[in-house]
Each structure stands twice: as C-alpha cells, then as structure tokens.
Amino acid sequence: MSSYVHGLMRRNYLNCIVGVAACGLAIHSASRLTVQQIPTRPSEATRSPTTLLVQEPAERSSRRPDFSNLLRQSSGRGNFHTLRAFRDATGNAWRSTVRIMDGDDQVAFGAIVHGDGYVVTKASQLPIGRTLVCELFDERRSKIEPVAISDEHDLAILRIGYKGLAPVDWEMPFAPQRGNWLATSSLNPTPVAVGIVSAGYQSVPKKRPILGVSLEDSTMGTSIKEVVHGSGGDIAGLQVGDVITSINGKDLSSTNAIIEEIKSCKAGQTIQIGIVRGRKASEIAARVMDLAEELWDPTELEVNGSISHRSTGYSKVFLHDTVLLPNQCGGPLVNLNGKVVGINIARAGRVTSYAIPADVVSSLVTNHLKNTKSSVVPAGATKSSARISEVR
Amino acid sequence: MSADFESTSSEHLSKAATLGPLCFVLLLVTHLQYAYSQQFESSVREHVVAKPLTSNSGHTLVAVDKRLYRILDGAEPSSLVELKAMESQQSRVSQAIQKVTVNVQQGAAQGSGVLVTPTGHILTAAHVAGKPGRDATIVLYDGTRVRAKTLGMNRFLDAGLLKITETRAEPWPTASLGLSKNLKLGQWCIAAGHPGGWNKERGAVVRVGRINSVLQGTLVTDCALIGGDSGGPLFNLEGKLIGVHSRIGTDIGDNMHVPVDVYTQYWSRMSNGEAWGVLPGFKPMIGIRGMSANDEPVIESVIPRSPAEKAGLQTGDRILSIDDKQIETFADIQRAIEASLPGERILIGIERAAQRFRLEVEVAVDENS
The missing domain is CATH 2.40.10.120 (Thrombin, subunit H)
Incomplete structure (x- = not known):
C-alpha cells in the first residue's frame, strides 16, 4: 500500500509544507517536513493495512540507506554530553572491545572473550575471501584466524595474534529489565551509542534470504522484472531487464532454479550473479538479506534505515532501542556496572536492535575452547587457519 | 511471472509504477485547504469546559528522585x-x-x-x-x-x-x-x-x-x-x-x-x-469532479489515472450511494470522501444509462493537501 508514495514524493513534500502551514503549524526547518503516517499492520490474513504517506523528494531518497540511522539533533538522546556521562559507567569494557576491519572499512565490532586472543563477533558481517584485520583499543593490529562459526547464533569465534588480553566481564545471569541503560562500547571509553532495554527475551523466526528482485521468464531467459529499492540486488546495481544466467558460476536456465539457488544461500552471503545486459555479459556481486516481508517496500526500507543482512533466525535475544549501523554490531553491550550483558547481534529495524545474552555467548565460547583444547595451535600457525568448523 | 520473493511485493512495486504518474493534479474537492485552516483556527480558540480527564490520579505516576x-x-x-x-x-x-x-x-x-x-x-x-x-x-x-x-x-x-x-x-x-x-x-x-x-x-x-x-x-x-x-x-x-x-x-x-x-x-x-477535519497532507480523494453550476451528484470529469478512473467511474455517472450512505448532492460525496481514509476501499453505487451497479474504489491521498 505504501509503495505508491514513490511517484507522489516530490509533490507531497511540497504540499505537506503548504498543508501544515495552512493549519497553523510551523515546523522549524523544511528538511524536517518529511512526515509519514506510521503504517499499521494487518491483524490477520486480511487485506493490506491502511497506510497514509507523505514522503520526501525522490532525489533525496536515493541517498545511502544507512544515512537515516544517524541522529541529526544535537539535543538528541545520544548526543556527545550524554555519551560522555557513560564513560564512568562502562568500566573497562572498551579495553575488551575490538574492531574488525576490511582495509579502511569497519566490518563489525567484536569482544575479547579469552585472554589467549579469542574474539567473538557477528558472523554474517564477515565478508568471505577478504583479509580482515582486528584492531585493539591500544592501536595494536592483528590478522584474524577464523576458529568457529555458530550459524544458530550468528556468532564467529576468531583468534588474533596476541595473548594476555583482558576479556570482557560478563553479567551472568542477565535479566533484561525494560528501561535499563545499555551502552555499545567502542575502542575508547566513550561508547558509540546508548539505549535502553525495550523488551525481554524472545526468539526471532528465521526468514529466507532474498536478493530483492522479482523475476520473469522472457525470450532471453530469466530476466529481472523489479528491484526493491535498498535491497542487496539494488545496492549491487542489478537493473530491470537484466537477464540472469548464473549464480556463483553455476549456469542456471530456469527461473525456479535461480530462486532455489538464492534460497540455499545464507543471509549476509555475497553471491556472484552472471547477467546479460543488452548484449554484454558480466558478473555482479550482491549480498542476500533475510528481510522480513513487511520490509519489501521502498518506503519501509527508507524509514527503517540500514538493517543487518542477517536480522532473523535467533533463538534467544533481547530487544533494545540503541540506534546502530550494521557494522556497529558484533561488539559488547554494557550495563551501568561496566559488565557486558550481551553481544549486539543485529540491527533489525528503526526501533529495534537485538542482542544475544552473555550466558549464551559465554557458554558457546567455553564449550568450544574446552572441546578443541588439544587441537588449539599457537597463533600464527597455519594449521587451523581458514578452517571454520560449525559449533552448536 | 514467478518471483524471487512473494508476489505481494511485486504487486506493491507494480502499484508504485502505475500510480507513479499520480503526482499530477488529482482533486476531488479543490482548495478546501483554506476552509480547513479557518475551521482549525476557530477550533483552537474554542475552550471546551468539560474536562473529565484529571491529573494526579492514574497508575503510572512514579515518585521522582x-x-x-x-x-x-x-x-x-x-x-x-x-x-x-x-x-x-x-x-x-x-x-x-x-x-x-x-x-x-x-x-x-x-x-x-x-x-x-x-x-x-x-x-x-x-x-x-x-x-x-x-x-x-x-x-x-x-x-x-x-x-x-x-x-x-x-x-x-x-x-x-x-x-x-x-x-x-x-x-x-x-x-x-x-x-x-x-x-x-x-x-x-x-x-x-x-x-x-x-x-x-x-x-x-x-x-x-x-x-x-x-x-x-x-x-x-x-x-x-x-x-x-x-x-x-x-x-x-x-x-x-x-x-x-x-x-x-x-x-x-x-x-x-x-x-x-x-x-x-x-x-x-x-x-x-x-x-x-483531515490530517494535513493526508486528505483523501478519489479523483472526480462535479458540475460547478449545480449540486447534482453527477460526475463531470474523471481525473486520468485516479482511483475513480481505475475503478471504472465515468463522466455522466450519477452517484447514488457511498458505502450504504445515500447521496443526494455533490456536497454529500465530498463529505463521504472526507470521512474516509486514504487506502480504504469504498463502495460507490452508480446509475449509468438507466442501470444501477456498485464499484469499489480505493481512496488515495490528495497530494495537494
């Protein structure tokens, strides 16, 4: 329902100013006049919900989707003064926080979970086939050896080349209480963002991964009929009319085979898509996302900001309202006693971030290190590098 | 057509595509905004005496540290x-x-x-x-x-x-x-x-x-x-x-x-x-115009690509009812549309060439509101 705003954007934007002003309301800056009625959801399997929209001009909506995750107001809840007040509160958690880098780009935060150089982070944030580097609070940098991945919890255990590190101080057991402060630690004492517990433990059902395009059979083969603005396919530059010929080097001729191949991918995974555009054949790399159905809509994606490629399929998470970018997930979430209550595991939408509780992460790490103790090899050795095993 | 994702989302998109050109003038009632602003001003000035909502009661008050x-x-x-x-x-x-x-x-x-x-x-x-x-x-x-x-x-x-x-x-x-x-x-x-x-x-x-x-x-x-x-x-x-x-x-x-x-x-x-009232920016409309000279509930013109056109309303149609509400004047139509919400589907009873039937119209947002 809401998608019809796309064509209405510019006119509505201007008219909204007129409309609002005519009714005696004054809004202090034109750029803030992007009003949207909050869409409501259908209760059951009824028809589409009523959504009323006024949206912003089309030329501005083509900006990077993560832009809307950023708070503009200097008087806002996450302003510098407030963040600084958390310096005393978050204890030494920042010394146990790391940053996973791909060149100059931050991929994720991570948490040191064992003094011998073990780090956990959000697994689906890690690009495959890239050389990643781990940055510590004291500016030391180290190569990363993947040790294990838990697909169930979307956590990766990594090993870095330093020992004698300070691991996080877990809060166990952690009982999330609505309204309690949470800080997302950074590599310095001031956290990157703060928020509160929004709701307690729950499970998030898994959604299947999508590329964000719809396909149709054409004389050329399987071609792209539509691309969802802001989806992995859109970001990669797929266009309407492109004919898909292969995925990850596998020649696929039928539409169903392509859909099945995408379904078999993991959320966050980058796939190579062979396309023919015009008469030119080329390959495009795109990431698949496990986007919930209600977000398959340009307006929804825009107001929700940038969402983690994997944001579903968690057995035990709690909800908080910290505004995070996807690449700020993976690191420690700290309470006012400086204890780590969990690991940020996903940015799931405009109002929600998910965190995996401390006890889940801690027991996962403990179990893995116990089981593999005999086979743990010194950092830098090649034997275990690049070997990723699944852990439960 | 088959899809990488389920068909509803492509319906969304095709709707976006077809409704895109709607950004041109679509009006059921023109220039009501001024009238609304007048009404708004007067209602702001009005002071309602009855005040059954009382403060200092209720169950959510928490003593402040x-x-x-x-x-x-x-x-x-x-x-x-x-x-x-x-x-x-x-x-x-x-x-x-x-x-x-x-x-x-x-x-x-x-x-x-x-x-x-x-x-x-x-x-x-x-x-x-x-x-x-x-x-x-x-x-x-x-x-x-x-x-x-x-x-x-x-x-x-x-x-x-x-x-x-x-x-x-x-x-x-x-x-x-x-x-x-x-x-x-x-x-x-x-x-x-x-x-x-x-x-x-x-x-x-x-x-x-x-x-x-x-x-x-x-x-x-x-x-x-x-x-x-x-x-x-x-x-x-x-x-x-x-x-x-x-x-x-x-x-x-x-x-x-x-x-x-x-x-x-x-x-x-x-x-x-x-x-x-209507929420500024969310005025409902279906895209028909009436005769300016009289108040007959007869459609003088249907705006291209509007909900009314898509539903099949035509020039000359006489509107008899909107959702079970009887329509006698064009002003009745205006009131009925104003009372609806964009996105809502309304049933319009029509008389055309001595035939009576009903059409379902999905109300849209008047982008001039």
Whole structure:
C-alpha cells in the first residue's frame, strides 16, 4: 500500500509544507517536513493495512540507506554530553572491545572473550575471501584466524595474534529489565551509542534470504522484472531487464532454479550473479538479506534505515532501542556496572536492535575452547587457519 | 511471472509504477485547504469546559528522585549517579505503563492505545480509530481481548478516542495525565507501543528519547517509532502521559506525537462521537469532479489515472450511494470522501444509462493537501 508514495514524493513534500502551514503549524526547518503516517499492520490474513504517506523528494531518497540511522539533533538522546556521562559507567569494557576491519572499512565490532586472543563477533558481517584485520583499543593490529562459526547464533569465534588480553566481564545471569541503560562500547571509553532495554527475551523466526528482485521468464531467459529499492540486488546495481544466467558460476536456465539457488544461500552471503545486459555479459556481486516481508517496500526500507543482512533466525535475544549501523554490531553491550550483558547481534529495524545474552555467548565460547583444547595451535600457525568448523 | 520473493511485493512495486504518474493534479474537492485552516483556527480558540480527564490520579505516576530535577528540566546526565537515578526511574515507569498500553485492532489495521479513564476510554491516533462508531478489539498487556467502539476524532491533529464496551467489576487501570503545554526542549521521555502489531511473547516495547521540538499540535521526539506504534503513549520521566504517537519522517529523529492537551481540550466533542477535519497532507480523494453550476451528484470529469478512473467511474455517472450512505448532492460525496481514509476501499453505487451497479474504489491521498 505504501509503495505508491514513490511517484507522489516530490509533490507531497511540497504540499505537506503548504498543508501544515495552512493549519497553523510551523515546523522549524523544511528538511524536517518529511512526515509519514506510521503504517499499521494487518491483524490477520486480511487485506493490506491502511497506510497514509507523505514522503520526501525522490532525489533525496536515493541517498545511502544507512544515512537515516544517524541522529541529526544535537539535543538528541545520544548526543556527545550524554555519551560522555557513560564513560564512568562502562568500566573497562572498551579495553575488551575490538574492531574488525576490511582495509579502511569497519566490518563489525567484536569482544575479547579469552585472554589467549579469542574474539567473538557477528558472523554474517564477515565478508568471505577478504583479509580482515582486528584492531585493539591500544592501536595494536592483528590478522584474524577464523576458529568457529555458530550459524544458530550468528556468532564467529576468531583468534588474533596476541595473548594476555583482558576479556570482557560478563553479567551472568542477565535479566533484561525494560528501561535499563545499555551502552555499545567502542575502542575508547566513550561508547558509540546508548539505549535502553525495550523488551525481554524472545526468539526471532528465521526468514529466507532474498536478493530483492522479482523475476520473469522472457525470450532471453530469466530476466529481472523489479528491484526493491535498498535491497542487496539494488545496492549491487542489478537493473530491470537484466537477464540472469548464473549464480556463483553455476549456469542456471530456469527461473525456479535461480530462486532455489538464492534460497540455499545464507543471509549476509555475497553471491556472484552472471547477467546479460543488452548484449554484454558480466558478473555482479550482491549480498542476500533475510528481510522480513513487511520490509519489501521502498518506503519501509527508507524509514527503517540500514538493517543487518542477517536480522532473523535467533533463538534467544533481547530487544533494545540503541540506534546502530550494521557494522556497529558484533561488539559488547554494557550495563551501568561496566559488565557486558550481551553481544549486539543485529540491527533489525528503526526501533529495534537485538542482542544475544552473555550466558549464551559465554557458554558457546567455553564449550568450544574446552572441546578443541588439544587441537588449539599457537597463533600464527597455519594449521587451523581458514578452517571454520560449525559449533552448536 | 514467478518471483524471487512473494508476489505481494511485486504487486506493491507494480502499484508504485502505475500510480507513479499520480503526482499530477488529482482533486476531488479543490482548495478546501483554506476552509480547513479557518475551521482549525476557530477550533483552537474554542475552550471546551468539560474536562473529565484529571491529573494526579492514574497508575503510572512514579515518585521522582530529587537527584533527577536537573534531568527533568531537559538537561543531559553528567555523572554515573545521575545515570543510575535515570535508570531506576526509567525502569519503574516502563513497568508501570505496561498495563495501560494496549493494542488496538480496528478493521484491517493495528495500532496502539492508552487507557485513561476507569470506565475504559482509550486515547489513540485518529488514523487508527478510523471513523466513529466502529467496532474495535483491544488487546490488553496479558493478551486478554476486549471489545470497544470508536468515538470521535480530531483528524486535524490525528487525535482519536475509543471506549471499551465490555463492563467489568473493577475499574480499568489508567495512565496518569501530564500536561503538554509546559514541555521543554530536551526533556526525557519514554515511548511505549506495539510496533509491528501485537506480539504476545514481547509485550509493549519501550524506547527512551528527548523532546526535540514542541509545535502547535505536534511534539517531535527521538523516541523511534514504526508501524503499529500509532496511538501508543508517550510518557515523561514522572510517568505522566504527555502525548500519543502519530507519524514519522524518514530521519530516525523525526517522530511526531499528538500532545495530550489536545485530548483534554476536545474531550467533550470527541467523547460525543464527533469527527472532524483531515490530517494535513493526508486528505483523501478519489479523483472526480462535479458540475460547478449545480449540486447534482453527477460526475463531470474523471481525473486520468485516479482511483475513480481505475475503478471504472465515468463522466455522466450519477452517484447514488457511498458505502450504504445515500447521496443526494455533490456536497454529500465530498463529505463521504472526507470521512474516509486514504487506502480504504469504498463502495460507490452508480446509475449509468438507466442501470444501477456498485464499484469499489480505493481512496488515495490528495497530494495537494
């Protein structure tokens, strides 16, 4: 329902100013006049919900989707003064926080979970086939050896080349209480963002991964009929009319085979898509996302900001309202006693971030290190590098 | 056609494509905006005497720690002591507001609401309530479902009212009322609601934020809101209700709430089931024009690509009814459309060449509103 705003954007934007002003309301800056009625959801399997929209001009909506995750107001809840007040509160958690880098780009935060150089982070944030580097609070940098991945919890255990590190101080057991402060630690004492517990433990059902395009059979083969603005396919530059010929080097001729191949991918995974555009054949790399159905809509994606490629399929998470970018997930979430209550595991939408509780992460790490103790090899050795095993 | 994702989303997209050109002039009624603004001005000046909503009662009030006085005035916390005092206050308020924050299901839409009287009045957004006299279902914090009816609404400001129709022995829990007229920039607040609809495992979701601007008829905070939150309560750190969620902008800091004073000001009109106005920017339209010379309910022209054209309405059609409401003049049509909501489907009874039949039209937003 809401998608019809796309064509209405510019006119509505201007008219909204007129409309609002005519009714005696004054809004202090034109750029803030992007009003949207909050869409409501259908209760059951009824028809589409009523959504009323006024949206912003089309030329501005083509900006990077993560832009809307950023708070503009200097008087806002996450302003510098407030963040600084958390310096005393978050204890030494920042010394146990790391940053996973791909060149100059931050991929994720991570948490040191064992003094011998073990780090956990959000697994689906890690690009495959890239050389990643781990940055510590004291500016030391180290190569990363993947040790294990838990697909169930979307956590990766990594090993870095330093020992004698300070691991996080877990809060166990952690009982999330609505309204309690949470800080997302950074590599310095001031956290990157703060928020509160929004709701307690729950499970998030898994959604299947999508590329964000719809396909149709054409004389050329399987071609792209539509691309969802802001989806992995859109970001990669797929266009309407492109004919898909292969995925990850596998020649696929039928539409169903392509859909099945995408379904078999993991959320966050980058796939190579062979396309023919015009008469030119080329390959495009795109990431698949496990986007919930209600977000398959340009307006929804825009107001929700940038969402983690994997944001579903968690057995035990709690909800908080910290505004995070996807690449700020993976690191420690700290309470006012400086204890780590969990690991940020996903940015799931405009109002929600998910965190995996401390006890889940801690027991996962403990179990893995116990089981593999005999086979743990010194950092830098090649034997275990690049070997990723699944852990439960 | 087959799709990588399910077909509804491609329906969305094709709708976007076909409705795209709608950005050209589409009007059912032209230049009503001025008239609305006049009406709005007069209703703002009006002072409603009846004020059944009383402050200092209710179940959400939480005594304030004196270490928080600075924070209550809108300052940032500057120490661990203040952060801990805020935390304790926030968690007590979050606890207290669970029982008064409800989910509202009305027709196909879901929103939120907040209980304010022991007899079961619920404040919500006008666009959640829809129209007066409709049946709605209220889901309480423990999952209990009770029946309610929609009462009146001030659509100019998106304020709506419902009342639980079921009786029960003990009074309903209520929110403690605050005032929205003395709010200061930077004041901390807590938003509650059911984003995405009712979820038993989750309950009401709380968010913290600060007041970014106080406008006539609208509060703006950085308590992030999303679909399903509409109609939910905004509380200050004392646990007093100061607003009701209404709409959002793209930026995460643009979350608009109806100030609570609007409800007390228009209480008698709204509780009597009166509905008036349109929300600026959301005026409904279907895209037909009438004869300017007379008031006959005959279509003079149908605007290209409008909902009316897509539904098959034609020039010369005489409109007999809209949803079971009899139509006698073109002004009746205008009133009926104004009372509908964009996105709603209405049944229009038509007489064409001595034949009578009905067409379903999906109401759109008048982009000139």
